[in-house]
């Protein structure tokens with residue numbers, strides 16, 4: 001017998017994780033109902049999703065696009081209520097009408113709604129890794145106090161979640177091993193990366209993802225963000241988290257135990273597995289993902305990361321050692337740098353240089369409240385923007 005119907009608020013519905021979530025949800029109408037959807041700019045796609053899933057609420061984060069959403073819903077004869085702006089995301093995240101929140105929007109814009117969902121005690125499927133990098137301690141505290149269950153959607157963290165002791169403790173855990181594909185530039189020297197284009201950086205070998213995380217994978221900053229994410233999610237010391245390059249992206253991550261046992265979660269590189277796990281845990285549901293064909297895969301490779309070519313990865317431990325708001329500075333500088341690279345204003349190798357220069361200029365400071373963190377986020381964006389202006393070629 002299926003569990004009680006879950007009503008889902010999905011933030012970032014027009015994105016890559018949003019699409020995969022709706023694919024899983026649509027397979028199980030007896031288990032899930034779409035209660036709310038959000039997008040930032042893509043009103044036409046949002047209207048199509050509203051026509052298909054009939055949510056109670058649709059939020060467009062960019063307030064300038066509210067009239068187009070409201071009028072489009074009306075023209076289609078849909079009863080969905082249109083809302084706009086960042087505050088509406090927070091209201092929906094906290095609304096008891098929605099028991100499950102999928103945080104699948106990109107960037108620090110996800111912080112307030114993610115924390116609101118945690119405070120409100122929701123089942124919180126966390127894809128938006130920037131929010132836990134920026135405000136990890138506050139987010140975990142909000143989840144504890146609010147009674148929320150955070151289900152990691154990031155594939156590595158979902159794998160570790162599945163491999164850790166079932167009682168929620170850490171008895172016998174020696175290390176977490178995060179796998180990294182190495183991205184589209186795996187094996188390349190640092191110098192050979194000087195002229196790579198956004199198109200090349202976004203051409204991930206195994207995963208189909210949005211542009212920001214694709215560039216993060218290419219610089220290995222994605223893995224650095226994931227080290228910080230793992231530290232907060234699983235309460236494991238930074239020194240007990242390691243990264244290993246695994247180009248096939250089949251072993252999604254591993255947990256090393258003191259007796260020498262290493263538990264891994266494997267699967268095809270398809271985010272519907274992690275999303276289905278997060279939606280239904282501790283039950284298992286069909287995600288539409290093909291069974292793993294091990295003989296066809298033939299081999300798995302593992303190598304150490306190349307820190308000289310990809311210096312972003314080491315910055316994760318640097319900011320965790322620094323503590324306080326240093327991870328927020330790292331995240332903000334990275335968001336500004338990736339956006340400038342995608343706009344062809346700076347070169348690929350400027351991304352790590354810009355992040356390091358931002359960290360040198362703004363070491364961090366206290367991270368006691370969300371207001372403090374958001375102020376540091378804003379200050380770091382100003383520093384990074386001025387560095388972009390200095391670096392960009394006319």
Ligand SMILES: NC(=O)C1=CN([C@@H]2O[C@H](COP(=O)(O)OP(=O)(O)OC[C@H]3O[C@@H](n4cnc5c(N)ncnc54)[C@H](OP(=O)(O)O)[C@@H]3O)[C@@H](O)[C@H]2O)C=CC1
Nearest residue numbers: 012014015016017039040041042061105106109128209210
């Ligand atoms: N894609 C993947 O496989 C994985 C993604 N993640 C993480 O999940 C998150 C989403 O990634 P992905 O789906 O690839 O990203 P996409 O770029 O594909 O989608 C981003 C979504 O966020 C919305 N959005 C963008 N900016 C804002 C904003 N300022 N306020 C509100 N909403 C906004 C977009 O709206 P619109 O399109 O309307 O502009 C879109 O719906 C990221 O944090 C990423 O790191 C983690 C693991 C794997």
Ligand SMILES: CC(=O)[C@@H](O)[C@H](O)COP(=O)(O)O
Nearest residue numbers: 154155180181182183217222
């Ligand atoms: C699917 C997912 O979780 C991504 O974060 C993925 O891990 C990116 O691949 P990289 O290992 O190349 O960063």
Ligand SMILES: [Mn+2]
Nearest residue numbers: 154155156226
């Ligand atoms: Mn990942």
